[in-house]
Amino acid sequence: TDEIVAEEEWTLPEVVRTPAFWIIAVSMSSIAMLSTGLFFHAVSIFDDNGLPAAVAASAFVPVALTTALVNLVGGFLVDRISARFLLAAALICQAAVLVMAHSLSSVTLALLYGVILGSTMGLQRTVSSVIWANYFGRRYLGSITGATTTIMIAGSAFGPMPFGIARDMMGSYNFLLNVLAVVPLALAVVALFLRRPQKADSQP
Numbered sequence: 001t002d003e004i005v006a007e008e009e010w011t012l013p014e015v016v017r018t019p020a021f022w023i024i025a026v027s028m029s030s031i032a033m034l035s036t037g038l039f040f041h042a043v044s045i046f047d048d049n050g051l052p053a054a055v056a057a058s059a060f061v062p063v064a065l066t067t068a069l070v071n072l073v074g075g076f077l078v079d080r081i082s083a084r085f086l087l088a089a090a091l092i093c094q095a096a097v098l099v100m101a102h103s104l105s106s107v108t109l110a111l112l113y114g115v116i117l118g119s120t121m122g123l124q125r126t127v128s129s130v131i132w133a134n135y136f137g138r139r140y141l142g143s144i145t146g147a148t149t150t151i152m153i154a155g156s157a158f159g160p161m162p163f164g165i166a167r168d169m170m171g172s173y174n175f176l177l178n179v180l181a182v183v184p185l186a187l188a189v190v191a192l193f194l195r196r197p198q199k200a201d202s203q204p
Helices: 021-039 041-049 053-058 060-077 083-100 107-136 141-158 158-172 174-192
Strands: none
Touching: 021 041, 021 060, 021 083, 021 107, 021 158, 021 174, 041 053, 041 174, 053 060, 053 107, 060 107, 083 107, 083 174, 141 158, 158 174
């Protein structure tokens, strides 16, 4: 499990040499990147599905409500189950949202899309609030979270670009959405096998 039994204190240089750090960081960044891309291109995505901008705007209501609710519920869950399972769940939700994005044939599906996107964001926030301390200790948490936040912000900044390029070159987002859905799905599988690293000098 990733529960803290005997907390080890990892410095940032030590952390960045572990596979666990990069699995978590890339997973979090992929959610940030892909969600930002979906938000920036929401009106165009809905328009491609024959839904007006007003429906795109209404989908943000369940996004906000679900994010808050999942944040609350996730806080209880993360005390009881491994954070890696919640991370995998967030990534699966992200993949589902990407697949749904080119099949929004009704207002009901659009609202469901908002609920799943909100679930993704709520789970991501819950996981990010605990997983770094669980895996790498609390003493150097500031530098570790500072580095991971920078990676996530870079992912968010890059997110809208491939969506815009795909629509300009191919006339729609469909191909890109299907390709990108593979990324969080693959990361979800990897996250399920994630384990808290141990320092070499602590090995028996």
